[in-house]
Amino acid sequence: MKNILLKSTMVLLFGILLVASGCKYEDGPIVSFRAKSDRLAQIWNIDKVTFEGNDFTSSYKKDGVIIAFEVYKNNAYSFNYRNEDKTAINQSTTHALSKSFPMADLPFIQTVGSGGRWTFVNDFEAIQMDGELSQDPNNKVVPEITILELKKSALKLKGKNASGQEFVVEFSPMF
Numbered sequence: 001m002k003n004i005l006l007k008s009t010m011v012l013l014f015g016i017l018l019v020a021s022g023c024k025y026e027d028g029p030i031v032s033f034r035a036k037s038d039r040l041a042q043i044w045n046i047d048k049v050t051f052e053g054n055d056f057t058s059s060y061k062k063d064g065v066i067i068a069f070e071v072y073k074n075n076a077y078s079f080n081y082r083n084e085d086k087t088a089i090n091q092s093t094t095h096a097l098s099k100s101f102p103m104a105d106l107p108f109i110q111t112v113g114s115g116g117r118w119t120f121v122n123d124f125e126a127i128q129m130d131g132e133l134s135q136d137p138n139n140k141v142v143p144e145i146t147i148l149e150l151k152k153s154a155l156k157l158k159g160k161n162a163s164g165q166e167f168v169v170e171f172s173p174m175f
Contacts, residue, residue, distance in 0.1 A: 036124050037073055039152050044069040044171035045086075051107045051167045062101045065089070067109075068174055071118065077129065078115035079103055086174050108169050111143050111161040127157075 046067060049056040060067045064084045071077045081089045081097050089097070103109045113131015121128045126146045145159035148168070155171040 034152060036120065036150060039150050040127075040155070041071050041073040042152075043174040044071065044155055045174045046169065047172050048170040049106075049108055049167065050169075052165045056107055059106055065097060065101060067103065067106070069171060075117050075119055076115070077112075077118050079109055082174075107161070107165075108167055111159065111167065112145070 046057070046060045046069060049060060061084075066082050066084055066086075067079050068082045068086075069077065070080055081094050081101070083089060103114045112129040116129060116131040118127050118129050120126070121144060124147075126144050128144045131143075143159055143161070145157045147156070148158050149156035153173060156168065157171075158166070158168045160166050
């Protein structure tokens with residue numbers, strides 16, 4: 001009888017510790033059995049962008065074209081134009097879009113560059129993004145972006161640009 005009580009107590013304590021220590025991010029998940037890099041590495045749809053509290057979401061969509069945030073397991077990332085139906089856009093159309101719908105005008109992309117390398121920092125609580133194609137050549141700061149939520153079904157990031165302006169970006173998986 002004491003053995004059963006001891007085992008039950010141990011299982012309960014283990015469960016409490018697992019739940020209490022499992023939530024690394026402000027908005028979750030509480031517990032996940034998927035590696036953080038596996039949850040992050042996918043093509044993300046930009047659902048909401050706020051910069052200093054102002055909504056810039058509509059700036060990331062124009063005339064049936066959206067900008068996707070593509071994150072890869074090899075620690076590369078890029079922002080790419082896609083059709084509203086999520087299909088990729090060919091290179092000649094992308095070139096034309098870059099003139100009529102320039103990513104350089106978008107606040108979040110100005111901060112992290114339109115492509116580069118990412119790495120987890122601060123015990124997986126943030127990602128550091130080294131934009132190889134930074135839109136601001138005077139900005140040598142590699143932004144560190146706090147992860148508020150990292151689920152397979154949702155990503156939420158918060159950070160500051162070189163001027164100290166705060167942004168929050170919410171994503172959902174594209175596929």
